Amino acid sequence: MVLELFYFLGLVVILSTCLPLVPKGYWWLRVFDFPRAQFTAIGIFVLAGLAATGVSGAFGYVLMVALIAAISYQTYLVFPYLPIAPRQVMQAKQRIEGRHFSLMVANVLQDNRRADDLLDIVNKHNPDILIAMEVDDWWGEKLDELNSTYPFAIRCPLDNTYGMILYSKLELRDEECRFLVNEEIPSFFARVKIPSGDLIDLYTVHPSPPRPFQDTFERDAEILIIARQIRESGRPAVVAGDLNDVAWSITTRLFQRVSGLMDPRIGRGMFSTFHAKYPMLRWPLDHIFFAPCFKLYNILRLEYFGSDHFPVYVELQFKPENTREHTAPTPEPGDHAEAAERIKEGVQSAERP
Secondary structure (H helix, E strand, O other), rough: OHHHHHHHOOOOOOHHHHHHHHOOOHHHHHHHHOHHEEEEEEEEHHHHHHHOOOOOHHHHHHHHHHHHHHHHHHHHHHHHHHOOOOOOOOEEOOOOOOOOEEEEEEOOOOOOOHHHHHHHHHHHHHEEEEEOOOOOOOHHHHHHHHHOOEEEEEEEEEEEOOOEEEEEOOOEEEEEEEEOOOOOOOOEEEEEEEOOOEEEEEEEEEOOOOOOOOOHHHHHHHHHHHHHHHHHHOOOOEEEEEEOOOOOOHHHHHHHHHHEEEEOOOOOOOOEEEEEEEEOOOOOOOOEOOOEEEEEEEEEEOOOOOOOOOOEEEEEEEEEHHHOOOOOOOOOOHHHHHHHHHHHHHHHHHHHO
């Protein structure tokens, strides 16, 4: 009976490893992108159990070989987000006045009512830019307290869990509330003027997640549209928000290669932000990517305030003269064609009744 249980768990790990290799946005494929670390741990446990119990016959040995391959692949995907891996982003050792700024992303959970706790966190860490997601009218009224501190803002509160407000101490130019794929899901764009006078493109995004009978075609298209815009503009850019995708997924890695943006978590840790209430079911959903003309001064996962997400906070330093210090992601053969196909699929999905 114990051996059969190990066999079953081993098959689950192998299947959960293979299904996400299919590059399609069907929800029953994409949900397996998330628990990579958890399935790696289960796979190691099962492998140890099989070794201790003893296997026999062709099925047992084939299962063990397939399980080792699955664990190896899962580890390959997750390893870059461990502190022992090489860093993708260089560390800024000291602040350069005028080129240093901070940014905080917080998915508030629309039904959460602990606004005062979030405001305490904002006041404690004092970010130059705050992006609040899942903001409805109630949250918009509670966050009005920030208006005196943050003179610049883009507002789009909604009651469909996709409302968003961006607050900034730094001047915003050319700001837009855009509906790139779905007319009910906003994203923001603005050019941020940092104290040095340099302008930085800021994109904020919160596409829909995969869930039963909700595929990710629209999510993938929205992320990749932004990636393509960044590549075409060639300007310094930051992308921040709850992407409802993990850093190691096929889509997010494609986003990085097409956009050329870097991930500060690589070599520093996962900084898993969801689910805040269940430590064993936690992965990095809230992201801040940026161009190689930035260095990282600090990155933090912040305090719990009643949401299902923890906020994430970064301090960045604009250093365009040191771009060559970084090895930024670059497109592989076929990446632009794949991105175009995924964008087409997402737009077609949004147009269906």
